[in-house]
Amino acid sequence: MCGIVGVISRNPVNQLIYDALLLLQHRGQDAAGIVTMLGTKCFMHKARGMVRDVFRTRNMRALPGSVGLGQVRYPTAGNAYSEEEAQPFYVNAPYGIVLVHNGNLTNAQALKAELFDVDRRHINTESDTEVLINVLAHELEQVALRSSGGSLPLTPDLVFKAVGAVHKRIKGSYAVIALIAGHGLLAFRDPYGIRPLCFGEGLNNEGQRDVMVASESVALDGTGHTLTRDVAPGEAIFIDLEGHIHARQCAEHPTLNPCIFEYVYLARPDSVMDGVSVYHARLNLGETLAQRVINAMPPTDIDVVIPIPESSRPSAMQLAHRIGKPYREGFVKNRYVGRTFIMPGQGVRKKSVRQKLNAIGMEFKGRNVMLVDDSIVRGTTSKEIVQMAREAGARKVYMASAAPPVRFPNVYGIDMPTKEELIAHGRSVEEIRQYIGADALIYQDVDAMKRVVAALNPKIKTFEASCFDGTYITGDVTAEDFATMQAQRKLQFDEEDSSRSRLALQGEEAPR
Ligand SMILES: O=P(O)(O)OC[C@H]1O[C@H](OP(=O)(O)OP(=O)(O)O)[C@H](O)[C@@H]1O
Ligand SMILES: NC(=O)CC[C@H](N)C(=O)O
Ligand SMILES: [Mg+2]
Numbered sequence: 033m034c035g036i037v038g039v040i041s042r043n044p045v046n047q048l049i050y051d052a053l054l055l056l057q058h059r060g061q062d063a064a065g066i067v068t069m070l071g072t073k074c075f076m077h078k079a080r081g082m083v084r085d086v087f088r089t090r091n092m093r094a095l096p097g098s099v100g101l102g103q104v105r106y107p108t109a110g111n112a113y114s115e116e117e118a119q120p121f122y123v124n125a126p127y128g129i130v131l132v133h134n135g136n137l138t139n140a141q142a143l144k145a146e147l148f149d150v151d152r153r154h155i156n157t158e159s160d161t162e163v164l165i166n167v168l169a170h171e172l173e174q175v176a177l178r179s180s181g182g183s184l185p186l187t188p189d190l191v192f193k194a195v196g197a198v199h200k201r202i203k204g205s206y207a208v209i210a211l212i213a214g215h216g217l218l219a220f221r222d223p224y225g226i227r228p229l230c231f232g233e234g235l236n237n238e239g240q241r242d243v244m245v246a247s248e249s250v251a252l253d254g255t256g257h258t259l260t261r262d263v264a265p266g267e268a269i270f271i272d273l274e275g276h277i278h279a280r281q282c283a284e285h286p287t288l289n290p291c292i293f294e295y296v297y298l299a300r301p302d303s304v305m306d307g308v309s310v311y312h313a314r315l316n317l318g319e320t321l322a323q324r325v326i327n328a329m330p331p332t333d334i335d336v337v338i339p340i341p342e343s344s345r346p347s348a349m350q351l352a353h354r355i356g357k358p359y360r361e362g363f364v365k366n367r368y369v370g371r372t373f374i375m376p377g378q379g380v381r382k383k384s385v386r387q388k389l390n391a392i393g394m395e396f397k398g399r400n401v402m403l404v405d406d407s408i409v410r411g412t413t414s415k416e417i418v419q420m421a422r423e424a425g426a427r428k429v430y431m432a433s434a435a436p437p438v439r440f441p442n443v444y445g446i447d448m449p450t451k452e453e454l455i456a457h458g459r460s461v462e463e464i465r466q467y468i469g470a471d472a473l474i475y476q477d478v479d480a481m482k483r484v485v486a487a488l489n490p491k492i493k494t495f496e497a498s499c500f501d502g503t504y505i506t507g508d509v510t511a512e513d514f515a516t517m518q519a520q521r522k523l524q525f526d527e528e529d530s531s532r533s534r535l536a537l538q539g540e541e542a543p544r
Contacts, residue, residue: 033106033227033291033294033298033446034105034445035058035060035134036102036209037052037056037101037132038100038101038102038132039100039101039243040098040099040243040271041098041240041243042242042275043098043242045242048255050083050087050102052102052246052254053103055250055255056250057082057083057104059104059299060374061370061375062081062118062376063079063086063107063115063118064079064086064104064105065102065105067211068097071097072128074128075097076130077091077094078119078120083104099216099217099273101120101130101132101211102132103118103132106447108445108447109137109158109161110158111158112376114157116157117159119131119132121161126173127172127212127213129172129210130211131208131209132161132209132210133160133161133206133207134227135205135222135226136205136444137203138204138443138509140204143167143201144163147166147167147170151166153169164206167201168208171195172190175193175194186215188278188280193282195268196283198220199222199282205222205291205444206221207229208221209229214273216272216273218269218271219270219271220269221263221264221266222265223285223287224286224288224506225264225266225286226445226505227291227445228248228290228305229245229247230248230249230260230261230262231243231261232249232252232257232260234255242275243275245269248299248303248305249303249304249305250303264281265286265287266283268280288492288494289494290305290492292481292482292495292496292497293446293497295313295314295485296314296343296481301343306491306492308492313485313488314345314346314347314434317434317476317484318348318404318434319351320477320481321404321432322355324474324475326354329430331355333400333428333430334357335401336359336395336399337359338360338363338396338421339359339363339403339404340389340405340417341361341364341389344406347404347434348434351402361395362424363390366388370384372385372413381410385412385417391420391421393424396421398425399427400428400430401426401430402430402431402432403417403421403431404431404434405417405431406433406435407433407438408464408475409438414431414433414468418468422469428471430470430474431470431472432473433475433476434476436481436500437464438454439451439454440498440500440502441514441518442499444496444498449521482495
């Protein structure tokens with residue numbers, strides 16, 4: 033996941049995009065970027081780091097124009113430390129296109145070769161987003177050329193035809209926002225609806241209408257926009273420079289299969305995604321988890337329920353309510369340390385858990401505590417936290433996870449490319465319990481998880497839940513694709529690790 037936003041307005045959009053990116057910061061902490069457009073000229077600033085560090089006043093001043101887009105990046109392809117791979121990406125032909133992407137292409141390497149050999153386009157980074165923008169550029173060029181040799185204006189109809197052709201070539205997950213210079217803002221979502229995308233409208237200070245497209249509704253709410261609806265799977269929305277919204281279904285067989293991990297962990301609880309309140313989904317997960325706890329042990333064995341901040345709070349609260357035990361805040365989160373799961377590299381993640389969370393002794397001393405987390409992925413957080421609870425004087429430390437065991441790699445935009453890194457891969461629940469050092473470990477059930485989230489929107493029949501059930505919803509990820517993606521990520525990790533070690537030897541901090 034990454035956070036993406038695009039705006040068409042009649043007033044400058046630099047501050048509006050900045051504010052929206054801050055609201056999407058939880059979706060990517062590694063790099064941030066904004067492009068604005070004045071006339072047909074694009075202005076770009078992007079760099080590694082969090083939004084507040086990337087944009088200084090001088091950078092904001094250099095982003096004029098009333099149309100623009102932005103991204104916060106959580107890398108799932110290519111190199112986390114490369115500034116070049118920060119988004120937006122730009123190509124100069126046709127028209128001049130800038131693009132931001134949330135998701136992960138599963139056929140990026142094959143497309144890269146095809147773009148070079150057949151379309152005569154060179155890809156200069158390891159980013160799948162650079163592949164995506166080049167496929168879109170090529171297809172736009174083709175539809176423009178086919179319509180009277182490119183002499184006619186680029187109409188929404190032609191843009192939609194190009195998106196239809198893009199859907200046929202690229203595989204995997206993608207929510208995309210692109211600016212076509214001199215024409216407008218294009219947004220589209222993959223035919224499986226894996227990654228989220230929504231749009232809405234608002235009135236600016238002069239009473240004029242803005243249109244905003246974003247990954248999560250929280251970006252619209254927080255900037256004074258009203259959610260119109262989600263972009264449908266396979267659908268494209270084209271907003272022309274007058275602010276008129278054109279929409280068309282561009283995929284042949286679209287189906288809605290939102291990534292269930294968005295509801296578990298990725299999204300902000302105050303967002304509504306594909307008609308489901310993320311907060312409500314987490315309450316429901318806490319409710320069914322409570323039933324699993326009751327089945328596993330008498331609640332009288334538990335003195336207190338303690339969440340592992342931040343994302344597990346709604347589930348832990350509901351669990352406590354359901355089993356009739358007090359909910360207490362036993363860990364304080366340092367608000368200046370980001371989300372550990374989306375940090376690149378296991379070393380930095382591990383160090384960050386202790387920097388981020390600290391125990392309040394009185395909530396643990398002599399008590400049997402039930403710790404609740406939203407998910408256990410690599411086990412980095414739970415192993416440290418169980419130990420911290422013991423150090424704080426807990427008598428028994430039980431652990432419950434609002435998500436089922438994460439046993440399979442993800443190829444659709446969550447950075448867990450290899451099964452070996454997952455604590456639940458090849459281990460029984462009892463073995464995981466021993467590894468994290470808890471006195472009991474209770475997991476959510478896969479079917480119950482799907483059932484209680486789907487209950488909030490009857491239109492959702494299936495989820496992309498591959499990391500829990502091993503079913504890859506696009507159905508076209510071959511063993512070779514897996515191997516290519518894993519090898520490519522491993523190569524990046526090795527390069528990143530060796531550059532970290534080199535810097536450490538020189539007594540310098542590795543870039544973060
Ligand atoms: O088993 P692990 O590999 O440690 O991953 C799972 C943990 O990582 C996430 O927390 P994170 O600190 O990223 O974010 P949060 O503050 O939103 O909970 C998640 O909420 C779990 O606590
Ligand atoms: N998490 C994402 O959406 C990542 C987008 C893209 N695959 C990148 O690595 O930059
Ligand atoms: Mg957490």
